[in-house]
Amino acid sequence: MKSVCMALFIVLFVSCSSDDENSNKDYTLENQEEILSYIATNGIDAIGTDSGLYYVIDKMGEGNAITADSDVSVKYKGYFTDGSVFDENTESGVTFNLQGVIEGWQEGIPLFNEGGSGLLIIPAHLAYGSNSFNGIPGGSVLIFEIEILDYNALNKQEIEDYIAENELNAMSTASGLYYVIEEQGEGEKPTSTSSVTVNYEGYFTDGEIFAERSSNLNLEIEDILEGWQEGLQLLNEGGTMKLLIPSELGYGLYDYSVIPGGSVTIFDIELVDVN
Structure with a gap:
């Protein structure tokens, strides 16, 4: 198991480029339409939250409950709604504290117990916002297949x-x-x-x-x-x-x-x- 060191999960919104021409654009409605279209097209039985996060619990998990400041180990695959993968670690997984990750993970991971698995569909305002970041275009909807390890x-x-x-x-x-x-x-x-x-x-x-x-x-x-x-x-x-x-x-x-x-x-x- 390797502890997380990649930029993907560290909340560094302030370091994102401010030169992006869409840096102040509000993608909320656009993301909502994109997410609902993706869910309908793929026949996904997803649940939405007030924040705009959508999630699917395939397996709740039988381990410990996860709180807002838990240390967790997660195997994941991250991709866009067109299916292109931008990052993954499905072998050993990564370990991190929930306080140091994007808001969509902070909200979504505690919906599971350790040992759980499922899907998080995250609008830009709960991820990297309207700025491009580490190869992820500004305003992107991010989808993560996750498995939370129960050590x-x-x-x-x-x-x-x-x-x-x-x-x-x-x-x-x-x-x-x-x-x-x-x-x-x-x-x-x-x-x-x-x-x-x-x-x-x-x-x-x-x-x-x-x-x-x-x-x-x-x-x-x-x-x-x-x-x-x-x-x-x-x-x-x-x-x-x-x-x-x-x-x-x-x-x-x-x-x-x-x-x-x-x-x-x-x-x-x-x-x-x-x-």
Whole structure:
């Protein structure tokens, strides 16, 4: 998963060229006619909002509700009413905060839950206005096919597949953390405010190592990944465990160093000392 860096989704209306001869033209009625014609011609069962946005929910999604300031990951294809594509990312998708995208996405994406998919038909005043922008002519109606990724569900399935393939005797917690205690240990059990010394190695479900084994690393539990915070408190000093951590309890939706956003991360950990 790559975090969004293209100009398409960043609201930069002020940077659009003011030399466009139609820069002050009101396209509202023209766009409305274009959208209604497109809907009728293609037999689309679309719903309109007071703002002028039209949308189709093919799948509502069973994941978390999306709010105005959510971070979301979306696969999409963007095109004009004549069918010509101006941008797409249907492979890995892009991740962004809704506050940083065009108004049509700000309004449209929260109509779905994570895991949802559908269509957004966006008039110019909810997109790039009357100015040409990044190859998009001023006054353009934009259509987006969207799929909102539900990484909670995707990560859960990935972890459970890994557990089955590797025949692990894993347990899960209410948070979504999975773990295998290999040796419980006989020493002190850490708390949320403990300092600990650990040996560990980190890798993905495909076996690729992203963190070579580190020896006698000193950590404050309250400063580490949520998955580690929860998992280490299940172990006693001298114990060893495997943590299978969904992205929500790990590195999140955005790329972090060599770890792609949305990744499941696995750690083999030895709890050497509790301080």
